[in-house]
Amino acid sequence: MVLLSLKGGQVRRIAEAGDLDDVRPWASISKMAVGLAFGVESDWELQRFDQRVGPPGSTLANLLSHSSGLGLEEGDPVVAVGTQRIYSNYGIDLAVESILGENTAQNWLAQRVFRPFGMTTTTLIDRPSSGVVGSTNDLAKLAVAWLRPDGIAKETRDHLITAYAPQLNGFVPGFGKFSPCPWGFGPEIQGDKHHWMGDWPASSFGHFGKSGALILLNADEQIGLVATSTEAFGGWATKLWPTWTSAMRTLALGS
Numbered sequence: 001m002v003l004l005s006l007k008g009g010q011v012r013r014i015a016e017a018g019d020l021d022d023v024r025p026w027a028s029i030s031k032m033a034v035g036l037a038f039g040v041e042s043d044w045e046l047q048r049f050d051q052r053v054g055p056p057g058s059t060l061a062n063l064l065s066h067s068s069g070l071g072l073e074e075g076d077p078v079v080a081v082g083t084q085r086i087y088s089n090y091g092i093d094l095a096v097e098s099i100l101g102e103n104t105a106q107n108w109l110a111q112r113v114f115r116p117f118g119m120t121t122t123t124l125i126d127r128p129s130s131g132v133v134g135s136t137n138d139l140a141k142l143a144v145a146w147l148r149p150d151g152i153a154k155e156t157r158d159h160l161i162t163a164y165a166p167q168l169n170g171f172v173p174g175f176g177k178f179s180p181c182p183w184g185f186g187p188e189i190q191g192d193k194h195h196w197m198g199d200w201p202a203s204s205f206g207h208f209g210k211s212g213a214l215i216l217l218n219a220d221e222q223i224g225l226v227a228t229s230t231e232a233f234g235g236w237a238t239k240l241w242p243t244w245t246s247a248m249r250t251l252a253l254g255s
Helices: 030-043 060-064 089-100 105-114 136-147 154-160 235-254
Strands: 002-007 010-016 024-027 132-134 170-172 176-178 205-208 214-218 223-227
Touching (some): 024 030, 030 136, 089 105, 136 214, 214 235
Antiparallel strands (some): 002 010, 002 223, 024 132, 205 214
């Protein structure tokens, strides 16, 4: 794990533990890399969040914020666009597929995120929604890219971490139903939820994966917490994370 803060743009590691160079699966934290890559696409005026992609009436914004109505996987039951927050790996993969052209998802993420931010151990080995592997050190670099930000305009970053269709209800896998269940373009937003983000403020954002990895950030406080794991997500995480993430925020703000 790495707990970090930014002071005047300079990164300070407050605490760290474990083998930070061991390459491990990030699982659904991959969506944080995808979201940042779409921020680059937007800044370069290559893609627009309001462009039509997916089911009738759906946009790129709907796919990235899990509000397209698509189910978790292709062929799962669907609902009308913009009526529920249904967590959808298929929707994220569809968003990436729609803009690749002759490129590959692996090369696209390397061009937009991994290489520009010096993430030398990180690569995509499977689907974009969940197939990134990399070290904890590289996950910390991704955290800094969201907090500073360097590779996209601050206005774009703020757009990515603002809840889209904030009124929608939905489920956070492993933690249950929330009303509402805010999500940005890739990152989950804390809002009024009480779950794995502990007592981090409503504007906090991040993601966790079934690999047991997590990334939790607050742009206002300029702090971040990242971790990878050798233990898959399970009951241990739902019990540990709310108190642990709260304690880590207290440590970061007091250091």
